Amino acid sequence: MSENYVLTAKGLVKRFGRVVALDHADFELKPGEILAVIGDNGAGKSTLIKAISGAIAPDDGEIHLDGQRVQFSSPMAARQAGIETVYQNLALSPALSIADNMFMGREIRVAGPLGSVFKMLDKRKMESFARQKLSELGLMTIQNIRQPIETLSGGQRQGVAVARAAAFGSRVVILDEPTAALGVKESRKVLDLILGLRERGLPVVLISHNMPHVFEVADRIHIHRLGRRAALIKPQDYSMSDAVAIMTGAMAPPEEMAA
Amino acid sequence: MSQSDKSAQTFESGLEGSQSEVAKFDEPARSPLKSLQHALHVNPALIPLIILVLSVAGFGIILGGRFFSPFSLTLILQQVSIVGIVAVAQTLVILTKGIDLSVGAIMVLSSVVMGQFTFRYGLPPEIAILCGFAVGALCGLVNGVLVAIVRLPPFIVTLGMWQIVLASNFLYSRNETIRAQDIESNAPLLQFFGESIRAGGAVLTYGVIAMIVLAALFSYILNNTAWGRHVYAVGDDADAAQLAGVRVKRTLISVYVLSGLICALAGWVLIGRIGSVSPTAGQFTNIESITAVVIGGISLFGGRGSIVGALFGALIVGVFGLGLRLMGTDPQWTFLLIGVLIIGAVALDQWIRRISA
Amino acid sequence: MKKTLLASACGALLAGLLASPAVSQDTVLACLITKTDTNPFFVKMKEGAEAKAAELGVQLRSYAGRIDGDHESQVQAIESCIADGASGILLTASDTSSIVSSVRQAREAGILVIALDTPLDPIDAADATFATDNFLAGELIGQWARATLGEEGENARIAFLNLTPAQPTVDVLRNQGFMSGFGIDVGNPDVIGDETDPRIVGHDITNGNEEGGRTAMENLLQRDPTINVVHTINEPAAAGAYEALRAVGRENDVLIVSVDGGCPGVLNVRDGVIGATSQQYPLQMAALGIEAIAQYAADGTLPEPTPGKDFFDTGVQLVTDAPVGGVPSIDTEEGLDLCWG
Numbered sequence: 015m016s017e018n019y020v021l022t023a024k025g026l027v028k029r030f031g032r033v034v035a036l037d038h039a040d041f042e043l044k045p046g047e048i049l050a051v052i053g054d055n056g057a058g059k060s061t062l063i064k065a066i067s068g069a070i071a072p073d074d075g076e077i078h079l080d081g082q083r084v085q086f087s088s089p090m091a092a093r094q095a096g097i098e099t100v101y102q103n104l105a106l107s108p109a110l111s112i113a114d115n116m117f118m119g120r121e122i123r124v125a126g127p128l129g130s131v132f133k134m135l136d137k138r139k140m141e142s143f144a145r146q147k148l149s150e151l152g153l154m155t156i157q158n159i160r161q162p163i164e165t166l167s168g169g170q171r172q173g174v175a176v177a178r179a180a181a182f183g184s185r186v187v188i189l190d191e192p193t194a195a196l197g198v199k200e201s202r203k204v205l206d207l208i209l210g211l212r213e214r215g216l217p218v219v220l221i222s223h224n225m226p227h228v229f230e231v232a233d234r235i236h237i238h239r240l241g242r243r244a245a246l247i248k249p250q251d252y253s254m255s256d257a258v259a260i261m262t263g264a265m266a267p268p269e270e271m272a273a
Numbered sequence: 274m275s276q277s278d279k280s281a282q283t284f285e286s287g288l289e290g291s292q293s294e295v296a297k298f299d300e301p302a303r304s305p306l307k308s309l310q311h312a313l314h315v316n317p318a319l320i321p322l323i324i325l326v327l328s329v330a331g332f333g334i335i336l337g338g339r340f341f342s343p344f345s346l347t348l349i350l351q352q353v354s355i356v357g358i359v360a361v362a363q364t365l366v367i368l369t370k371g372i373d374l375s376v377g378a379i380m381v382l383s384s385v386v387m388g389q390f391t392f393r394y395g396l397p398p399e400i401a402i403l404c405g406f407a408v409g410a411l412c413g414l415v416n417g418v419l420v421a422i423v424r425l426p427p428f429i430v431t432l433g434m435w436q437i438v439l440a441s442n443f444l445y446s447r448n449e450t451i452r453a454q455d456i457e458s459n460a461p462l463l464q465f466f467g468e469s470i471r472a473g474g475a476v477l478t479y480g481v482i483a484m485i486v487l488a489a490l491f492s493y494i495l496n497n498t499a500w501g502r503h504v505y506a507v508g509d510d511a512d513a514a515q516l517a518g519v520r521v522k523r524t525l526i527s528v529y530v531l532s533g534l535i536c537a538l539a540g541w542v543l544i545g546r547i548g549s550v551s552p553t554a555g556q557f558t559n560i561e562s563i564t565a566v567v568i569g570g571i572s573l574f575g576g577r578g579s580i581v582g583a584l585f586g587a588l589i590v591g592v593f594g595l596g597l598r599l600m601g602t603d604p605q606w607t608f609l610l611i612g613v614l615i616i617g618a619v620a621l622d623q624w625i626r627r628i629s630a
Numbered sequence: 631m632k633k634t635l636l637a638s639a640c641g642a643l644l645a646g647l648l649a650s651p652a653v654s655q656d657t658v659l660a661c662l663i664t665k666t667d668t669n670p671f672f673v674k675m676k677e678g679a680e681a682k683a684a685e686l687g688v689q690l691r692s693y694a695g696r697i698d699g700d701h702e703s704q705v706q707a708i709e710s711c712i713a714d715g716a717s718g719i720l721l722t723a724s725d726t727s728s729i730v731s732s733v734r735q736a737r738e739a740g741i742l743v744i745a746l747d748t749p750l751d752p753i754d755a756a757d758a759t760f761a762t763d764n765f766l767a768g769e770l771i772g773q774w775a776r777a778t779l780g781e782e783g784e785n786a787r788i789a790f791l792n793l794t795p796a797q798p799t800v801d802v803l804r805n806q807g808f809m810s811g812f813g814i815d816v817g818n819p820d821v822i823g824d825e826t827d828p829r830i831v832g833h834d835i836t837n838g839n840e841e842g843g844r845t846a847m848e849n850l851l852q853r854d855p856t857i858n859v860v861h862t863i864n865e866p867a868a869a870g871a872y873e874a875l876r877a878v879g880r881e882n883d884v885l886i887v888s889v890d891g892g893c894p895g896v897l898n899v900r901d902g903v904i905g906a907t908s909q910q911y912p913l914q915m916a917a918l919g920i921e922a923i924a925q926y927a928a929d930g931t932l933p934e935p936t937p938g939k940d941f942f943d944t945g946v947q948l949v950t951d952a953p954v955g956g957v958p959s960i961d962t963e964e965g966l967d968l969c970w971g
Contacts (some may be wrong), residue, residue, distance in 0.1 A: 090518050105516035108510040109576045114502050119518025121499035133498040162314070178517075345852055351877075352845050448670045450894045453869060454901045469877070476877070496673045547840035548873040549894075553668060554841050556697060598849040601862060605834050 026075035037241035053238030068092030096185035108164035169200030317570035320405035343475035353591035362535035370575025371427035377558030378438035384540030388550030413533020418527035446552040453548030466545030482570035508575030667694035674970035678913030710921035718923030759941035764803035767908035771887035772811020775952035836867040843870025865895030900962040906950035
């Protein structure tokens with residue numbers, strides 16, 4: 015079954031002392047889809063995402079990426095395997111430039127002795143690559159790729175973070191509350207970005223509290239409750255209030271869980 | 274598209290007709306003040322450079338040839354060489370949002386080790402100097418491990434190390450000074466950085482050259498290597514840097530070790546400057562280096578500033594020091610003016626940082 | 631500014647270190663409070679006090695400021711000594727006038743307070759002062775310099791390398807003493823810098839160390855490159871000044887004089903770095919101080935000052951290998967036997 019999925023998790027368990035954050039949670043992501051993950055506060059959805067992105071190690075359960083069993087020791091390990099996460103705080107350095115940020119931790123050096131001996135960075139190459147990636151995502155009209163991040167708007171920063179996640183041959187992009195801090199207009203742009211990722215064939219995991227956004231862009235919705243997946247629904251089949259009801263336990267989850 | 278999908282979009286109908294480009298990167302039109310803020314933001318060493326040029330010009334006009342001569346100007350370089358070198362170390366640490374109060378103590382202990390290993394144990398000066406560097410690196414390593422791994426605040430760690438290193442220095446040296454004449458006849462290598470190149474009236478000691486080369490080297494490293502960018506990223510937002518893939522702990526430790534090594538170099542240069550090995554030297558070097566760094570436009574909040582700025586900061590202090598003394602003013606005026614510069618520089622930094630708000 | 635920062639940074643640490651238990655009634659307790667415990671001068675002083683205390687069966691507690699000028703620590707030290715029930719305090723004050731109120735508290739508690747090396751301001755704030763006659767120390771090197779220059783003395787170009795901007799008493803006394811010995815009208819003898827003699831190039835501060843000595847010498851040479859006489863507050867400053875002169879090739883035609891008589895300093899006199907230095911005797915000061923405290927504890931006798939002076943003079947001798955007529959001096963060999971540090 016796993017060949018139909020990019021990323022799966024089965025029976026994940028994570029305890030923090032006596033609190034069970036993940037209670038045999040399952041998770042599946044199909045190629046090229048946008049999978050939204052929703053859940054009430056404390057339902058364990060952020061623990062789930064952390065387990066998948068390598069930020070924490072689950073106590074039990076398995077994670078498979080493209081059919082291969084994986085165990086991530088750090089977010090870096092997950093990243094190297096192709097799982098890119100855009101954190102809520104974006105993990106950008108405000109004082110550094112767009113190009114610096116896009117290549118943080120994977121800088122390109124100049125070829126030849128300048129690079130190998132003097133460790134010189136190939137700034138021109140990095141800048142043109144950054145510009146190209148931003149353009150591909152429709153982040154056009156960049157006048158200065160050397161602009162510090164802090165001079166950008168919230169949506170633009172999100173754009174840079176998403177571009178970074180999508181730029182480096184990633185197989186899965188996880189977005190944690192990408193629109194939470196944004197206004198209506200900027201949220202719109204970020205949703206377009208997410209749809210753009212799907213168009214380019216990248217599967218996206220979208221964690222969000224914003225039901226209209228989730229219902230607009232998601233192909234499927236993973237509803238997390240009490241440390242496990244309560245339901246997996248398609249937005250066409252249910253209303254937003256149904257989803258909220260399942261999420262909060264007011265409505266029993268549908269029988270056909272694995273949609 | 275489903276019903277719910279449509280209903281989701283209706284609330285955004287107000288957006289229709291608005292700009293449809295995604296996350297456009299516009300450069301908004303700027304007022305002159307904003308332009309200045311932006312220029313300083315991009316290049317925080319600009320203000321210290323302007324102050325430096327103005328103060329040199331000012332003292333040059335007031336004092337004429339006594340100040341504005343190759344000899345006097347290179348003399349300032351000699352007088353700031355120790356602080357300038359230590360300021361490079363201090364800059365690295367402060368860029369990571371840290372602070373190193375132990376720099377002066379490490380410098381003095383290193384110089385004492387270089388001297389005592391030669392004279393007390395009869396080691397060849399080359400080996401003694403290497404030992405001095407090793408001691409500097411070790412002190413830095415302790416700082417780095419305590420800051421990065423044990424996660425203690427840098428201020429506290431280096432406050433403690435300052436005391437520990439200074440006390441070790443006095444205990445080990447038994448407060449003995451090694452005289453310049455003894456060093457000159459037995460281990461002239463220790464005074465290497467006191468030698469000089471003379472051209473016209475200008476006198477460039479090797480210590481001055483070491484300061485300039487060191488500053489150029491670290492300017493290059495900070496701007497053009499991955500490690501350099503990581504130093505900025507760690508100081509800017511350590512958590513973000515970690516998530517972006519920077520090995521924060523390793524970067525922090527390497528910064529403190531390098532700081533220790535640079536302080537050891539300063540210790541060697543110090544022997545060249547004062548001729549002797551004196552355990553009581555450098556009592557204010559930590560404060561003086563922080564002063565230079567702050568006046569040089571390096572943010573104490575991390576992630577902003579440049580080595581060149583720190584050098585300008587050290588030079589400004591040197592220019593005011595010599596200039597005011599040549600004018601015959603009370604030395605207190607130097608301290609007063611430097612105090613004004615420090616507060617001015619930090620206020621300016623706050624203003625520049627407001628650009629991000 | 632710097633000192634305040636340092637003081638506050640160290641204050642907490644020292645407060646912890648300075649706490650000490652009270653002593654039993656029958657032993658005599660003496661306190662020694664020095665400016666620092668790193669300067670060899672004070673190290674020697676402590677040695678002298680320890681040796682004499684052991685000899686007389688006096689219990690000794692030593693305290694020191696973190697750096698020269700660390701007034702707070704000295705105040706705390708005095709408070710600790712009062713709490714301890716000490717019989718006497720030997721004090722080299724960092725801040726000679728501010729410390730007076732603390733000294734008064736100690737004296738009101740019946741403690742004999744003896745100022746060592748550095749007189750308080752006013753000098754009678756302490757029960758007694760055991761010190762080098764710093765004015766005489768300055769005068770000796772002034773006379774020596776004047777006599778060594780001979781005819782040239784009329785046209786001398788003199789630089790003064792002093793201690794700190796605050797003009798502490800010791801700084802003023804040595805500086806003005808030198809002038810007096812050299813034949814310069816000192817104006818107000820309590821103030822450095824009010825003199826009008828054209829032979830004076832200027833004054834600068836050194837903090838009493840090599841780096842400060844070198845920088846100050848460089849600065850003054852910029853004001854007048856023809857300087858040929860340099861008065862230095864102590865021997866490290868003199869060594870720094872020598873480096874500055876050497877850098878411009880002037881080391882052989884400038885007369886450097888100093889005060890202290892530390893061993894490296896006397897060696898520098900022998901090697902021609904320093905022309906002459908006035909040697910003082912810290913060990914003697916401390917030993918005499920402990921004796922006075924023991925005496926006071928036994929029968930309440932207060933120490934008497936040297937006749938004709940308002941303090942007890944512990945002696946000073948000029949050390950030079952180039953003696954001049956009319957100025958008594960010892961050579962460096964003898965100076966090395968008597969040196970400290």
